[in-house]
Amino acid sequence: MNVFDRTINIDALFRFSQISHSTQVHLKNVYSSLAVCMFVAAAGSYVHVVTRLLQGGVLSVLGSLAMMFWLAMTPHNPETEKKRLGILAAFAFLTGVGLGPTLDFVIAVNPSIILTAFLGTSVIFICFTLSALYAKRRSYLFLGGTLMSGLSILFLMSLMNLFFGSVMLFKVMRETY
Template identity: 90%
Template sequence: MNVFDRSINIDALFKFSQISHSTQVHLKNVYSSLAVCMFVAAAGSYVHVVTRLFQGGVLSVLGSLGLMFWLAMTPHNPETEKKRLAILAGFAFLTGVGLGPTLDFVISVNPSIIVTAFMGTSVIFICFTLSALYAKRRTYLFLGGTLMSGLSLLFLMSLMNMFFGSMILFKAHMYLGLLIMCGFVLFDTQLIIEKAENGDKDYVWHCVDLFLDFITIFRKLMVILAMNDKVLILYDCKILSLNISRNV
């Protein structure tokens, strides 16, 4: 038999037989809302970085938390759908504004890092999402306890670093946090599927979970790339100064 004569069914790559049709429709709504949130968050970041009409900081964080709490308290039904979508848009906008200080730091190091970090985050998010969608149901739900323990460890490391101010501890926090958030993409995706299969079709709130995963990965990846780029710049400057001193 000639293996090259086998036909490849591309449509089969996009069929999820283990997920019911209603849940697939629900996931389309979730990811459509997530795409809109990305555009709104980008607008919020643009407002901070370019126009300076809104400044990212404590107020934007408190505002986004308040909107998220308001969204959680608003019941999910057809009458409140438009209202909840408007709240979601406001939450995404303030979250984008909240990225402002991190973006300012990255731009001061190398503006191209933002594009690299976004592309990297998109690849990470898509790969882990597809892994969760194609995997057997409930395969990654066991990660919940481990991931929550990891968040507790990150919180403890943050408290410790407030007193020690260690760069090594800060880098460990960044890399470990990136790894944990990748795990949350797997966990949250399969948890959303399970909730939808059990009748929970609140796609707006499910979008919030994935949106926070994406934003957190993006933020951490930007900081990691900026730190590495800054180290390379300092190293190049040191080598250049040594060469100049030798020539002199």
């Protein structure tokens, strides 16, 4: 089946009917494979930070690109499902190893940032996974996307306030004193 020959039913986006059991099973498979990838990437980052594996980073990038192309070229059928999951896990591991130099820099600044980011990502991911698995109506899934976009906007606004708001605060303080 060619990806570009599919027809997309736009009306399905606006139907708030029940989610079928097969769709819930598919969502469970997708979210569980993403969870495995998150933990394998965390393990790859840990391996890099502890052992300095693939110090240059070029090999991890090339390896992850090779895994990505291998995964794309492997046909999807029930016989190759375990193989594809293994390739995906290898891709996640090498991506985690590639994040190692960034983690080294963050550890030099403040090591608690890594734990906070990992736990925050895990909590958000778990909440969306539970929402997708237990929501009987699609509207709850759309609500999750809407809330995440709202949180992203709030995050960007707080960053702008951090940089531009502090400049305004210094100007006001300078004029006052």
